[in-house]
Amino acid sequence: MKSFTLGETSSSSSPYNSSSTTRLCSYHVFLSFRGEDTRKGFTDHLCASLERKGITTFRDDKDLVRGQVISKKLINAIQDSMFAITILSQDYASSTWCLDELQMIMECSNNNLQGLEVFPVFYGVDPSDVRHQRGSYEDAFRKHQERFGQHSDKVERWRDALTQVASYSGWDSKDQHEALLVESIAQHIHRKLVPKLPSCTENLVGISSKVEKVRNLIGMRLNGVRFIGIWGMGGIGKTTIARAVYEAIQGEFQLTCFLANVKETSETNGLVQIQRQLLSHVGISRNDFHNLYDGKRTIQNSLCRKKVLLVLDDVNEVNQLENLAEKQDWFGPGSRIIITTRDKHLLVAHGVHKIYEVGILFQNEALHLFCLNAFKRDQPQEGYFDLSKEVVEYTSGLPLALEVLGSHLYGRNVDVWHSAIKKLKKIPHPRIQDKLKISYESLDTMEKDIFLDIAFYFKGMKRDEVMDILESCGYCPQIGIEILIERSLITLDSVNNKLGMHDLLQEMGRDIVFQESPNDPSRRSRLWSKEDIDHVLTRNKGTEAINSIGMKLLQPYEAHWSTEAFFKTSQLKFLSLNEMHLPLGLSCLPCSLKVLHWRGCPLKTLPLTTQLDEVVDIKLSHSKIQQLWLGIKFIEKLKYLNLAFSKNLKRLPDFSGVPNLEKLILKGCESLTEVHPSLVHHKKVVLMNLEDCKSLKSLPGKLEMSSLKKLNLSGCYEFKFLPEFGESMENLSLLALQGTAITKLPSSLGCLVGLTDFNLKDCKSLLCLPDTIHGLNSLIILNISGCSKLCRLPDGLKEIKCLKELHANDTAIDELPSSLFYLDSLEVLSFAGSKGPLNKSMNWFVPFNWMFGGQPAPTGFRFPTSVWNLPSLRCINLSYCNLSEESIPEYFRHLSSLTSLDLTGNNFVIIPSSISKLPRLKFLTLNKCQKLELLPEIPSSMIQLNASNCDSMETTKFNPAELCSLLASPIQRFIADEFLKSFMKGLCLPSARFDMLIPGEEIPSWFVPQRTVSWAKIQVPNNLPLDEWIGFSLCFLLVSYVVPPELCNHEIECYLFAHNGKQLVSTRTLPPMDPCHCK
Template sequence: MTSSTSCHHKKKYQYDVFLSFSGEDTRKTFVDHLYAALDQQGICIFKDDERLEKGKPINDDLLQSIEDSRIYIIVFSKRYASSSWCLNELLKIMECHKRDGHTSFPVFYDVDPSEVRKQSGSVGEAFATHKNKNESEVGKWREALQEAANLSGWDVRKTADGHEAKVIKLIVQQVSLELRPIDNIIDENLIGMEQRMQDLDSCLQIGLDDVRMIGIKGMGGGGKTTLARAIFDKISNNFEGKSFVENVRERASQSGLKKLQKQVLRDVFKDNSITIHGVLEGKNLMKKKLYGKKIIVVLDDVDHKDQLEMLAGDLAWFKPGSRIIITTRDEQVLKAHRVKWICDVNLLSKEEAIFLFSRHAFGKGILAQEYERYSHKFVSYAAGLPLTIKVLGSNLCGKDVSEWRDALERLKTIPLKETLKILELSYENLEDDHKEIFLDVACFLRGWEKYDAIRMLESCGFYAKNGLRVLEQKSLITTLEHSYGPYIQMHDHLVEMGKNIVRREHADEPNRHSRLWVQEEIERVLASDLGTKATRCIKLKITPDIVLEHLGNVKKLRCLIVKYWDDANRVKIDEARQYFPNSLQYLRWRHYPHWCLPKTFEADNLVALEMSHSKIKQLWEGGKVMKKLKFLFLDSTKLRSLDLGLTPNLERLHLECCFDLVKLYVHGGCLKSLVYLNLSGCRSLKSCLFIEQLQSLEVLHIGTLNLREFPDYTLTGHTINSLLELHLSGSDIKKSSRKHL
């Protein structure tokens, strides 16, 4: 005996459906069409194609196949009851139906259900051929026929006006629904998927008769593919055709888009003979053929708009009711393809993460008591990333507590390789300048206010606004809103990846790293005078061991951030021993301890100087022109006077709460570029007549000033025609000065 099977998915049972039928009546007609329709839906079917010789007993293999099937379809026809083989199949089917709860569907083909139930009419005539058989056996057959005929099924002659194709479609739909709790149930290890799927219901709107493309975006390892697969498995039975195309980015680069086009067409039409000779031919063929079926297609891990153009070019390609789901790390790919519905995939909550970790580490969702403390630490390290949680749990499964402890210690210095490999794909696809911005964010700028970060990056020569937007579109950073304004956030593992990229080529030689942020390494490099041209950015704290004069050898340093430290005032920094390399473009040192900048600092390339809350009284001793300086932050300092003729290209000047500021020197023609000026709280400043020279000024803060001289005509708009904001809160300026605003 031979059998044909079609298995596309791993099942709890070996077969989804066992077909019982009389070959003489239906093998080449109804059953053949039913088998093809079930197979087209990816349903795994057992269909006995060659009966043994008449009178031979049913064998053990066939009985086991019945046991190993989830659903039984019994096609009753005129000669079905004449076959002892069929009747013994039916006995076994009804036994499993009653004992194990298997689902059984009777289909009455060219016979009436009552004829099967009562063994009358043509069924009775067929059954009469067993009159010489053992009465006990015949009695069991009668009972099985009666039980099966009483089940809910389909009478082909009385369903869908007798149209067999429509009846078969109804059968396939019902079988698919019946299988869904087995095939499409959310895997118990896919924690949190049910809620995330519900969140996408408003985008999917399966009941609507329109075509929708839905984008799922998020960082690598965040669960996009898992979510898309769960949705696909749950709803694919509602469609006439389906295709899940995994790893589009990787496969397109390796094999080309032609192969992926062929996969979609073959999946949807269940036709492995479809061939494509070129990508444009494939595009035209897809456009022509896909409109004929309501389909669901998942395009997983797309990273370029050309991939979408060739695989899902336009909504008009698809029949109404179709759904195209696209997963990507790059939101811009979706926007470029005019995808209307774009959803972020949410990382796991702490509770979900613990449950998922426990599943992989212990095989259950409950923490083992002796491992609980370490489990929480591993989950904290994973920071909600499903990929990391699964890898950690699987790696720790079966290991004892001491091995868990060692693994945790290792993570403090050696990142998880599997996670970094997935995440770094996003980094590798960046342009070179965007890579530099990413590394600056990872090493220094996470948690900064967005506009502060933009200022730092622009000072160093980057197109910061566009660069940060690209990183956000590629799910490498997020912008979070706060009461004081938006700030930049980056996932812990992306920070870890960025720092690993900086360190890995010269792990034991920090002086050769492009960025330095580890205090002990900075102190060692500077103390040993090992600074090199390789280092571009440094973030340090003032400690007794810091040797600032050796910054002189860091000749390509563009960014220096001196972090405020509570004990910094206890550390005495010799003013004469300070050294800032002339390459510096961005200098941020809040609580700077000296009254002016060191004479050794040429500042020819300085673009931004931020020294808020410092003891500084004047910028230079004597004076020095800084032609490149655009941003000057000296708020809450001891500043007494400032010659703005030394900063002719300044764009933003922050001097709020400089209580000792008496005079600002403005020479004719300077400060043509100044767009922002904040003098709030400068209570010793008595005159603002210089404001009339600021022709580009857009924002002016002069609250809480006690001004004796303020140019009324300036505010009429005749002089400053660019002013957009004027902040006067708490000032003593007379009402007459405001009447023309």
């Protein structure tokens, strides 16, 4: 086993370990001491402590023969050290040897080129006595003067050296415990030493941010013992990160040890040997035990009072942790145990405090690392850029692969690179495969099969669907998938619940199957390449060995397979094809199928000559299927049926024989005219997606689907009649009817007590909502925008206490019931009108007087005058509602939670002052308020104000204490600059940032310095008191070459990186600009 310490500073194997700013020395510390005084006591203890911390120490009594004049070798040792520790004891000055050493040390210290740092230790002597040569030092110099003469230059140089060294900061042994003094000196030297050393991880790509994250998890300021895990797939850099962290913090501990390759060493030499090495590494000699139990006791007894830093690298078994670092009480306060592993469950089972998951490199980092290995430089050589990108893409950011392939291609010409990359796609590099295969080999037989199935067919599928399929195969997928995730062999996207896998792990899985029968594909368990599949099925050479066939093609492919191609594949479980055309047709499918995925299936109906008793998942999207099957077929295990965008599908089969169907996806089946009556009574269907079935007019009979949670009929433009709902429909949570032709809703709507999202957007024929809507007491979102004939909201709305969002844009509603204001949970309210002046298509719309009182609206739009308490309301959209300043009363200020207000396209001349009294308003939009002349006073909470295309705004009416944020308006550049400068000087906000938009073609001159780059470095003066500045201003110029206004949208992101590594992010989307301003 190789143990890493700070003494191993060469690391010549890495091309990026050297540092041009570091002085390379043979020794870290030179010890100068009087042998008879301290050699067998204090000096021995100090030397041992320094060496335990990996600090290389020179002791002249070990390396040079005494009794001679100070030699060239000793002078070289002093000159070749980073630090010198002078142990000034009682008889130190009596030794001419020691004084000569000290004189040479001080000369090297005074030489700026050598940079030797000197630290005195006053051991049993007073620093003042040393400085002034009193006491024993006075006696010693009296003898030196008798020997060398009263005015000897040598003696005077010795005196000067003692006087100088005594003035340096060091340690005084008076009233100190010797053990504590030794530890204090060793720790101080280590802290001073680490920044000077060439690191074994110096200049490694993408490492610093990962190291910083691990250090944050370690929590150095906490006193207790902490276990930290570093987890990730093989070759991703766990050991490198652990080593870098170890280097950075080891000076803070009494004892340190890095145990590398625990898995490999325990398999080769046993755990007892590792226990001995741990103790030996930290300088404990009591390691003559011969069993694990005695080793555990020795480790605990030896380390329980020590502050220890221990790294256990590449751990793969819980018993390794149990025998090396079982419990916290094995170690002293402040100890840190860092564990690297591929198995997350191992860390969880051991009670690790924090776990850091190592991610792959970003693309730019991956290219950088590859180039360092392939070209010994940061960038590709000329002519190699595209080839380098191709290799980097192949590795998917795995550091091991980047280093191995970079080194493999180093120094080779372009033709060889082409050949190597071509070979790589057929035969993976063995060193990479061997490293990745370690985790696979640790699995049991079932787990290996699950891994291979995911690698071949289920990557990118939802976890629940995969588990159902695998369970039908007789596997135990719940525990199997969990173990694969814990061992970093697969991933799970927490957002969409989809399974993923690194590309190189997927390639490893394919290589494992290839090795089952390299020369005969018909004897492999899984087929995936077009050539192998064609070879087997065209010649009708299928065998029972084949359990999976999957082929993904980028282009349509015509295959001349035998009509009985699957006749002999009696064990085939998974069949996954796409864009495959079969001119000869297909006469049968194996009854053993669990999964049938065939995008673009050319068949008009499935050849079900035998019953598909085992199939769980059928996906035939974009197929030519006209009718799935005739009559009743008993397919009891089928759970998922997807026929999306099968435009020839006209009718659905009888689902009576499919009792366990859960998801039915028929999106985009434009020819579908009817649904079989058996479907609306199905008891297991959870999701039914009929979106964009443009020929569908109705559903048959009463809906009695007790398990249904999501029903999507959006885009069914001919759909006019929604059937009644039975009482069993209480689980329905989403009902989407957007764009349908329904004129009314069934009175049984109130049975949908579990409905949370009701989308009626653009139901232009809908006349009203039923009074029974009050039964929707779980409803959170109601969208009736675009229901242009809907003229009122029912009073029962007040019973829906959970309602959070009401979207009612472009409706015919002319009166809001007072019941609306009983909705204490309402957060979003939108009544945006048309996007322009009144026209014939909107002749029902009248000017809008707002809901909180004020003068009566001359247009007749009525709102309650005394209700204003909507405590949760945070967002209001009243754009294009013909509002004037009288429409917004003083009651407006009582909306205490309001953060966003959109008043775009209204008729304000001035904005009422009540806006400035909104305590939490952050975003105010006043775009296209063409009559607007004066802005309101800005609330102190404000972050963003948009007021573009306000044509009546005059620059002479600006108040410098107010904020102007105009785009493409007739404001003069000089006035805008002065306005902005004046505002920034007076800005005092509780929020951390504030951004604004102003027109112009140049950055104002008072922003200095100015550069044509996308970044700016800001140096804050060190002597600037914190109470004398509020922040800094940053300005950039946006230049667009896209002229169409609909394309003139830009999202701006601003990152602030401080010296401590933190970053603040500001994101802003700019509104469309007038074409003449898109330059």
